[in-house]
Amino acid sequence: MIPFNRPPYTGNEDQYVLAAMRSEKMSGDGEFSSLCQKWFEEMLGCKKFLLTPSCTQALEMAALLIDIQPGDEVIMPSYTFVSTANAFVLRGARIVFVDIRPDTMNMDEALIEAAITDKTKAIVPVHYAGVACEMDVIMDIASRHNLFVIEDAAQAMMSTYKGRPLGTIGHLAAFSFHETKNYTSAGEGGGLIINDEKFSIRAEIIREKGTNRNQYFRGMVDKYSWVDVGSSYLPSDIQAAYLWGQLEKCSSINELRLRIWGQYKTGLQCLEDACKLTLPTIPQNCQHNGHMFYIKVDCLETRAGLLSYLKDKGVGAVFHYVPLHSALAGEKFSRFVGKDQFTTCESEKLIRLPVWYGLSDADVKTVIDAVKEYFSTL
The missing domain is CATH 3.90.1150.10 (Aspartate Aminotransferase, domain 1)
Structure with a gap:
């Protein structure tokens, strides 16, 4: 039997996972998490990259960062995974679907403007099969209507649009490291790409249960406390260790x-x-x-x-x-x-x-x- 999918394995993952298991810090933001996040920031040229337990949770963080409120509308294609919509529905948004292009299976950029209302908050292009949506058109529409663009780049790591890495064009973006993707962090995992610097500090807070814990460890505050909404959006360093073995290859x-x-x-x-x-x-x-x-x-x-x-x-x-x-x-x-x-x-x-x-x-x-x-x- 030729399976439809087999999770990628390059050979070095074992030693890195074992090193993470034997370290004094297996929880989030350990040594391998830092290595991976630095790798992505250098490879993508983005303002910040944060590993998450899944692409779903990266999208949920994006919805929090742009302050989605009940009644807001978010435009996206209907031909996508449920997480693309659910991340915004969880914040009370109404999803507005537009048709796709038959050539790429991506959202038809020519139909977006007609779907915009005074309630529209964001556009979420999905790069199906790792093939780029028409991002110049989408960003122009977003700019003229003062909308956020969040790229669902779950399938698009290492893909480009006019020479720019997918995930680096919108205000925010999400990668997936599920075992069905090109690169995996031990079967599950994701990442939030931050291209607008104004989101960087708040993203760290939301990811750390709504606390300023990261600022505390940098010596910016004398104790950390609850300062915002948030949840536990950190993967373990064991997941990051597996991913590091993939990034090397x-x-x-x-x-x-x-x-x-x-x-x-x-x-x-x-x-x-x-x-x-x-x-x-x-x-x-x-x-x-x-x-x-x-x-x-x-x-x-x-x-x-x-x-x-x-x-x-x-x-x-x-x-x-x-x-x-x-x-x-x-x-x-x-x-x-x-x-x-x-x-x-x-x-x-x-x-x-x-x-x-x-x-x-x-x-x-x-x-x-x-x-x-x-x-x-x-």
Whole structure:
């Protein structure tokens, strides 16, 4: 069986995790947390980077930082993971969905302005499959309407837009280090990217249960106390130790995933040329990270048939999100502005193929051959 995913492992994680376990500080913001956060700040050029236990919690911190209040509205695509919406719903926001572009599965930037009202507080672009949204357009809209932009860059570490790392363009952003992502901090984890310096100090306070504990350890106050709202948004240093082992091999992981992505693209191009399926589109000026390779077939029935066929052939392939606006909670906490021209129909066509660090060339060929075999039977 070729699994759909296998968590990345490079070989050095063991020694770092053991070192963290044997240290005098296994809780958050230990030695490995500091190493990781410094690495991201230097790699991204952001004002501050804070590790979190998950991408979900990084988004929750972002909602707190921009002071989301009950009744505020936040614009985002419906084709995304539930955490993108939940982080703001938890603060009382109403989610406003707009349709996606069928070429990238990203939010259609041309539809955002029509969804803005006097209650709109933020725009949350989601870089699906590590492919950038049209950030220049989105930032221009946000600037003209005095809105915050929070990038959901869960899938986008090492991707760029016009040479800029994704996650560094909006006011705030979130990465995911879940085991299904390109890099993991022992199965779970995330990070908050702060690009607007005015959020830096408050982010530390919110992350430390609403206390000024970090200022105390820097000698800025003589004792720390409760000064703001907050929660426990620190991962253990053991998680950071595992992630450090991944960051050391960051480039090799990225290169291998891009190679696998390229093999799929080349191997399945003949089926797109024959109008049997559609392959991913990478817009000009965007560099993706090989996070995901998906194909889109003509309808839900074909998708079900192909998934069943691949399973019988020992290939793990999956579909992806059910659009949030069609879910029970979506009906309660959101509204869809404009026509659902592509969100639902495109989501019902999409299949994700195996992409993970260590997937062999032989296995990639097996997947390609299985997809071709299925269409040869139709």
